Amino acid sequence: MVYVRNRNNHRKHTHDRRRGFIPALGGQRITYLVASATTALLYCSLLGLGLLAANDAVPYLLLAMAAHLTTVVIVYPWYRLVVFRARGRSWLAGYLRFYAVGLGFLATSLAGLPVLVELFGLPVMAAQALLLAVSPAVSYAIHRAWTFRENTNARPR
DSSP states (O other): OOOOOOHHHHHHHHHHHHHTHHHHHTSHHHHHHHHHHHHHHHHHHHHHHHHHHHTTSSOHHHHHHHHHHHHHHHHHHHIIIIISOOOSSOHHHHHHHHHHHHHHHHHHHHHHHHIIIIITOOOHHHHHHHHHTTHHHHHHHHIIIIITOOOTTOOOO
16 A cells, blocks of 8 residues: 655644644644743843842842843743734834733732731732732733734734
8 A cells, every 4th residue: 555645634644734733732822821930930030140140239120120121022022923823903002012911010019018928027029929820810810801912903914
């Protein structure tokens, strides 16, 4: 028996394999959890490096703001392209929405860090870890409903 390899069948098979990868991970919620954990790790790494480099010469709240801005710029493409697979809107508009949500969490950090650090005596990194613990569930709901929602008025391509 002779088997002939057809390019179209090969492309279809390869495409099916790639499409099956995300569902194998459990879909959007799992990819979001991975992205959220990676985001928290990146943010904490940047904050920790800033704290070490500054050696108390720069206020920790300023370092938290810098780490937050840097993290949001780095992770936005991953959330847009991989987690929520947003299409149709401009990158800038999507980024501004993404950053607006992030500003809410930054405000929580800027208000909560001094309370946990100054009043309760926690180290900055431990205080930030406590504040980060609640953000994934809330941010997922906001990003799904607002930041990356489907554009119902978009014209089909």
